[in-house]
Amino acid sequence: MRLCDLLTATLSGLAMLGTVTCALAQIPGARRVGGFVPGQERPPGDPVQIARGKTLYEIGCRGCHGTDLRGGDMGGPNLLRSQVSLSDLDGELIVPIIEGSRQGMPKIPMSVADAKATSAYVRSIVATIGGQGMPPSIGQLPPNIVVGDAKAGQIYFDSKCAACHSTNGDMKGGDLKGIAKRISDPKILQNTWVAGGGRPGRGAAVQTASKARIVTASINTANGDRFEGKLVRIDDFLVTLEIEDGSLKTFRRNGDSPKVVVRDPMKPHRDLLPTYTDKDIHDVTAYLVTLK
């Protein structure tokens, strides 16, 4: 149920809400620490109790529920999404289960104080869940995305891309010499070339300041005047150009009058999107990361 208008959501006072997730999801490895709902925002626990709880968890619980509480090989469920641990305030829900109240889980021998400490530790980890259920990252490195065949990528590039892009500094199209140096993160490099350069953004046509990407338009009015310029905005009713002297000129549109021709140099690149296979993409990326 992800909706990026979450970013425009209300309640400016509620900083702990998961309202930044959409943006964060774009940043590799970014994690937001903190509860995802105010219900997670409990008074901070006693660090001594939590530390003891951690040790007790490792002794009595980890085997089944996993080091990171996300469930283990022996079949213990994920405690981070457990309705019990999400709702527990002071051990009142967790302690009885440790004491053997739930079918399917053995009684774990420990004192009530230790069971409470264990539940305090579980709550302290639950509180680190990111927005919209992003699990806490415990000891995870981002996986390497370069899996393609660089040679196949070069063949693809030579046949499909080389007509517009050089790689030797000839400055044909967008020259890609040293692209892997300019964009050192292979994932960002891949996103950038698939999006046709500029800064990829979610769902939107790519906007960029680069001159080669400027969208222009020409307008022929009914009385024979012709205007040429940078396209500032267009919809069914108005079109605005920035003409040569830098001034803006807005025309009312009525169907085909005036006649408007838009030239978007990036449109051919966007039109390639449905033609790529994922293998093409991975191969070309494997090739481009060699262009240092």
Place this chain on the structure above:
Amino acid sequence: MMIRKLLLLLLSPALLPGQGKGVDPAELLKPLKESWLTYNGDYSGKRYSALTQLNTSNVKHLSLAWMSRLTPGAGNAAAARRGGAGRGPILTTGGEGTGEFAAGGGSIKASVLQVDGTLYFTMPDNAWAVDALDGRELWHYYWRTKGGTHIGNRGLGMWKNYLFMETPDNYLVSLDAKTGKERWHKPIADLSQGYFSTPAPIVAGNHVIVGTGNDIDAPGFLQSFDPETGELQWKFFTVPMKLGDPGLDTWASLDAARHGGGQTWIPGAYDPETKLYIFGTGNPTPAYTTGTRGEGDNLFTCALVAVNVETGKMAWYFQTSPHDMHDYDSAQTPILVDGLFNGRMRKMVLTAARNGYFFTLDRVTGEGLVTSKYGMMTNWANGLNKFGGPKRDPGKDPTVPGSLVSPTSDGTVNWEPPAYSPDTGLFYVPESNAHSMFYLTDVDPRGSMGLGGKEEVGVGSTGNFLSAIDYRTGKVVWRHQYYGDGGGGGGLLATAGRLLFAGDGAGNIVAHDATNGKPLWNSRIGRITNAPQTYLLDGHQYLLVATGDMLWSFVLN
């Protein structure tokens, strides 16, 4: 006692700013015309008004009647009084929170009820009644929240003179429509488990049907409450909750099913003849990793589900995204249509899903009649399963090196209500053809949680459209292209004046010719945030639409 009653009676014209008799449940069965009595106007979800005063030949003269800006929160009484004649609105405050979280900056995504000349609508934690003739605030109800995701609120349900609102911290609140005073509030879900509630309650007979939402691994459910007392009548879970429940064999385990999602965050349509409430369910969780949920279909997530409103029991389901891997909630508004199909009259339900596929089903049995791809670039599935649901291509799941997928997780369409015109026989929907790279970032074989474990990066769109679909073939009959990356605004409205109203994503509310999509009229009022609506007041047909915290009313002058 007698004297007090008399005093109340004498005072009542001043104390009771709301007008009229409220919503008689029998009125809800009629086609949409003078009033707007429920989320979609009527039960069918068509968002088709029988009004003809405004039509293709005169819509160019449509002009502003009034605009009203609403201030959410507790401190707005003085602001609302400014500039308006007469006394200020009555402010009522409720809620179980402390008031420390001040609401502000919300937007109107609600459908507005128009009943007896009064408009009733919401933003999260806030409900208003305003005079439909000039937008003057009559009363304002403010709910002090305990928290929860404040993403939006779809509006109010109404039964007689009672209004019903859901809150982000999961209460069903009933208000007296005349005064805005609270009648009662009841808890509907557990905030600590991540639930938050956005839907407009739907009143069907003496049932107030209430959905809710959740972004982590919690089960979805739909509930029905008594409109008078607020007592729970039934609770229907959208995922298996115990051994023996139907659909359990489509999950790896009972534990997986019980954390499986399938949230009920958009109001459905209602068929009074069969007593079936038909609604879409949200994504399975974890959304982007198979992990714990196994390779099965994960019923009844991403499905159209029909529940009998008297019993709360499921009559049928049709899964529109079996084993979803891209957060393609099937929480779109279904449309009930009676019409010809293959030469015979059928009772059907139509839906254009977030995943880029369009479906025509028999709404009595749930049988699939038509499945088509309406998202031009939709590429995550290969062929159909035996029921007519798209067969997911596992190669397009999020992967470590990345999968290029259209649509994005925002969908070909998201929550915005579509429309249907019986005059043209066309189903109208905004269509977005954006692409994203989907990366798997959590390679843990146990799978991730909620919407976690992946990274999604938008890489461009090949075009956004207002599209018209023939339900008999599923084919797109025409597409009207939008400039820029928007389109559809907050949803659509069709009328018997052969008009189709939509936001264009460029700050315009636009009237299109419903026959061919040609734009006929526009007003540049800003980004449209709810679906346009229409009704008749004093013999004049009005158009109502919201931009953020502003409500705009248009009429032929």
